[in-house]
Amino acid sequence: xxxxxxxxxxxxxxxxxxxxxxxxxxxxxxxxxxxxxxxxxxxxxxxxxxxxxxxxxxxxxxxxxxxxxxxxxxxxxxxxxxxxxxxxxxxxxxxxxxxxxxxxxxxxxxxxxxxxxxxxxxxxxxxxxxxxxxxxxxxxxxxxxxxxxxxxxxxxxxxxxxxxxxxxxxxxxxxxxxxxxxxxxxxxxxxxxxxxxxxxxxxxxxxxxxxxxxxxxxxxxxxxxxxxxxxxxxxxxxxxxxxxxxxxxxxxxxxxxxxxxxxxxxxxxxxxxxxxxxxxxxxxxxxxxxxxxxxxxxxxxxxxxxxxxxxxxxxxxxxxxxxxxxxxxxxxxxxxxxxxxxx
Numbered sequence: 001x002x003x004x005x006x007x008x009x010x011x012x013x014x015x016x017x018x019x020x021x022x023x024x025x026x027x028x029x030x031x032x033x034x035x036x037x038x039x040x041x042x043x044x045x046x047x048x049x050x051x052x053x054x055x056x057x058x059x060x061x062x063x064x065x066x067x068x069x070x071x072x073x074x075x076x077x078x079x080x081x082x083x084x085x086x087x088x089x090x091x092x093x094x095x096x097x098x099x100x101x102x103x104x105x106x107x108x109x110x111x112x113x114x115x116x117x118x119x120x121x122x123x124x125x126x127x128x129x130x131x132x133x134x135x136x137x138x139x140x141x142x143x144x145x146x147x148x149x150x151x152x153x154x155x156x157x158x159x160x161x162x163x164x165x166x167x168x169x170x171x172x173x174x175x176x177x178x179x180x181x182x183x184x185x186x187x188x189x190x191x192x193x194x195x196x197x198x199x200x201x202x203x204x205x206x207x208x209x210x211x212x213x214x215x216x217x218x219x220x221x222x223x224x225x226x227x228x229x230x231x232x233x234x235x236x237x238x239x240x241x242x243x244x245x246x247x248x249x250x251x252x253x254x255x256x257x258x259x260x261x262x263x264x265x266x267x268x269x270x271x272x273x274x275x276x277x278x279x280x281x282x283x284x285x286x287x288x289x290x291x292x293x294x295x296x297x298x299x300x301x302x303x304x305x306x307x308x309x310x311x312x313x314x315x316x317x318x319x320x321x322x323x324x325x326x327x328x329x330x331x332x333x334x335x336x337x338x339x340x341x342x343x
Contacts, residue, residue: 008094010039011050015060015075024065024072027051038246057091087120089130093137095121101142104201107167108160154206154224161230162208165196171235172196177226188228195237198245209248214238219248262304265323267295272318281308297322 017033018025031047051073055062061076087095099118103111124130125137158174165172175188191212197219198209206224211217217240267290268275281300288297302308304327312319312331321328 007050008098010034011054013037013039014047014050014054015062018062018073018075021063021074021077024074026070026072028070030073087117087124089124089133092121092124092130093133096125096137104159104206105199107163109164109167155228155230158227158230159206159224161232162196162224162227163199165230165232165237166199168232169237170196171233171237173229173231173233174227175229176222190229193233193235193238195239197237197239197243198248200249209245211238211240211243217241219243260304261301262324262327263299264302264321264327265297265299266312267292267320267322268298268315269318270294270296272315274315274319 013034014030017030027044027048030051031042031044034042034047051062051064054060055064061078063074063076065072065074095114095117098114099121106114125134127134162172164170172194173190173192174194175190177186178189179186180189193213195211195213196208197211200207200209200221208222208224208227210220210222212220219240264281270276271294273279275296281298281302285298285300288299290297309327309330312321313334321331
């Protein structure tokens with residue numbers, strides 16, 4: 001997730017935690033809540049700047065009580081919704097960007113509620129009154145990495161109903177595409193009492209995290225493209241006893257690799273993507289010249305994780321891992337395995 005999107009998500013999460021007046025919350029309390037919800041590398045000044053930026057917009061009813069310390073933040077008791085008439089060009093750009101990048105992971109009720117603001121944002125950006133913002137919009141793009149394979153598109157109606165069910169904590173009934181028998185084509189099978197627990201989007205694929213029934217504790221992951229005929233039931237979702245969404249997210253990067261800190265040392269070509277983009281594995285990274293004019297030596301303290309190994313694999317032969325020995329051996333075995341397959 002890019003820095004701008006992280007900042008935007010952080011500010012949305014801030015608004016969720018701020019109570020209506022006369023209740024108040026301090027900047028320190030908000031910082032603790034953000035960290036508890038997975039936001040990393042935060043300092044109190046960064047949260048303070050976010051709050052001041054939201055307050056300056058004048059659109060969210062955010063107010064601060066400076067009569068005593070620590071200052072208390074609250075939402076004006078009389079504030080209802082965003083005032084479309086007060087939308088400026090910068091706010092329009094934020095709404096337009098939100099519409100493009102977050103639509104899949106927002107509930108339908110929220111999208112419906114914001115539709116008027118999205119429309120207003122388009123009018124402002126396309127008007128001649130905000131040429132700099134329009135120029136920015138036409139000069140900046142978020143592009144997912146190219147996918148060499150064709151992926152089935154999710155059923156929009158199915159995705160819409162699943163989001164509603166998650167939002168209102170309701171069970172669903174649906175046809176699920178299952179590979180039940182080896183060496184046989186998949187079949188569509190109707191299931192009742194599906195508990196939609198969450199959605200995860202990774203690149204182009206949106207996946208439903210769910211369980212089935214009241215007593216079955218197993219967690220399933222179904223791509224939305226494998227789901228059709230969704231109906232929302234009246235029954236409340238039954239959450240498995242040991243369900244943990246954070247662990248589900250972490251499982252996307254899980255493997256037999258132990259997540260321990262290592263001293264990474266490698267050689268990298270100067271024309272490699274990593275070097276040209278001025279990439280850093282950590283804040284203590286060091287880059288040194290080598291006897292080979294085309295290579296540099298990079299050392300850094302990093303966590304040995306599947307994500308790190310996947311990134312290093314993606315750099316191909318533009319890098320050579322020197323240390324630690326365990327990581328070098330991993331790539332040596334991988335290279336030998338590939339050589340055997342392609343001989």
